[in-house]
Amino acid sequence: MNPHGGVKKLRVCNCCGESKKTSDYSWNQHRRDYIKNCKECGQWLFLLRKVFGPTRDWSKNRANQRQRENEKRIVARHSATTPLAETLRTTWR
Structure with missing residues (x-):
């Protein structure tokens, strides 16, 4: 780096x-x-x-990636019991 x-x-x-x-x-x-x-x-x-080093794009990508991972985790946790739309509505309020 x-x-x-x-x-x-x-x-x-x-x-x-x-x-x-x-x-x-x-x-x-x-x-x-x-x-x-x-x-x-x-x-x-x-x-x-x-x-090859830390740039603004790099940190932005990391933030986006973290958010995507969180969304996946939330969907995985709730999809078995509650509908997805309801889950997201309650989570991001």
Whole structure:
């Protein structure tokens, strides 16, 4: 995990599939990274952003996942005895 929550990017060439990993924390450099040439075939390299650290999206996903798990648990607990709609109505009031 990155200590600063940075983003590691994987450059992938559309033409020959050459890829190269870079990590970069500065915004100025970030802009320039989009226009680099592939060493193999001279085509443009396009960045696929790969997240290797804590980011806002990551925490949002965790929260959503927790909520989904809770809903599943509630449904599992109550579906045997009471109808689902009633269960959810009483739970989220």
